[in-house]
Amino acid sequence: MPQVLEFSDVVVRRNAKDIVDHLDWTVSDDERWVILGPNGAGKTTVLQLADTLMHPTSGVVSILGERLGRTDVFELRPRIGFASSAMARRVPPEETVLNVVLTAAYSVLGRWREDYEDIDERRALRVLAEWKLDHLADRTFGTLSDGEQKRVQIARAVMTDPELLLLDEPTASLDLGAREELLTLLSGYAQAPTTPAMVMVTHHVEEIPIGFTHVLLLREGRAVAAGPVRQTLTAENLTETFGVQIQLTEHDGRYAARAAH
Numbered sequence: 001m002p003q004v005l006e007f008s009d010v011v012v013r014r015n016a017k018d019i020v021d022h023l024d025w026t027v028s029d030d031e032r033w034v035i036l037g038p039n040g041a042g043k044t045t046v047l048q049l050a051d052t053l054m055h056p057t058s059g060v061v062s063i064l065g066e067r068l069g070r071t072d073v074f075e076l077r078p079r080i081g082f083a084s085s086a087m088a089r090r091v092p093p094e095e096t097v098l099n100v101v102l103t104a105a106y107s108v109l110g111r112w113r114e115d116y117e118d119i120d121e122r123r124a125l126r127v128l129a130e131w132k133l134d135h136l137a138d139r140t141f142g143t144l145s146d147g148e149q150k151r152v153q154i155a156r157a158v159m160t161d162p163e164l165l166l167l168d169e170p171t172a173s174l175d176l177g178a179r180e181e182l183l184t185l186l187s188g189y190a191q192a193p194t195t196p197a198m199v200m201v202t203h204h205v206e207e208i209p210i211g212f213t214h215v216l217l218l219r220e221g222r223a224v225a226a227g228p229v230r231q232t233l234t235a236e237n238l239t240e241t242f243g244v245q246i247q248l249t250e251h252d253g254r255y256a257a258r259a260a261h
Helices: 043-050 073-079 097-106 118-130 146-158 176-191 235-242
Strands: 003-014 017-028 032-036 058-063 080-083 164-168 197-202 214-219 222-228 246-251 254-259
Touching: 003 043, 003 197, 017 043, 017 197, 017 222, 032 043, 043 058, 043 164, 043 197, 043 214, 073 080, 080 146, 097 118, 097 146, 118 146, 146 164, 146 176, 214 235, 222 235, 235 246
Parallel strands: 032 197, 032 214, 080 164, 164 197
Antiparallel strands: 003 017, 003 058, 214 222, 246 254
16 A cells, blocks of 8 residues: 655654654555644654654654645645644634635634635535534634534634544543544544544543554554554553553453553
8 A cells, every 4th residue: 555654764853852752654545544642752742753744863754645745835845634633723713614624725823814715614524524513613713612622623624635644632621521523523434434534642542442443552663563553552652651560451342551569
């Protein structure tokens, strides 16, 4: 399968510390990856590299066949969908939900003087319906719950039919009901045949949606393990990743972890 992401001996160094430490990693177009690791493991940095928001100190990052540092990132970014809490904070709170999603067509946050065609609005409304947000189209972004805002971010990220979708902790801060609703939607999306390659960062194995195929475990910028979920997500690998003896269970494709006694 064609590779959409390739990291070759990638290092990101800040203040004499390697945040990403000689990482080799590839993502094919039919794979759905989750990145797990403790705080400070380098998860978000890896996602920022994949979204062209950061360049490596050394090594090679190739995204959708283009080498970072030798391509126009402004032409590459529209091919990548990205959702994060940091981006949500930049959305004008008075913007309507429809416009938050619609403006993805121009890669802007906040509607100004852009001209949109009817097909753009129909596409935005269809995406809102797919993420169970169509009844909120006229609501302002700032009045939404955390769970609704998370879904709006993802709807915006998929609005342009990206070739790569990156999600930075999409279920963080959500209550149980909102988390499970979003995970159900992500599971359905991940298993659809037309879905692009996906990479999702999370801290918890409980937040891995059904349909995600691969896992990358990071500790202090290094890959502890990477590969298919069923072979790679083990108690032993999680113990090494988090530095705590872990007990792992699985039921109907969902995982749970706790400290072993």
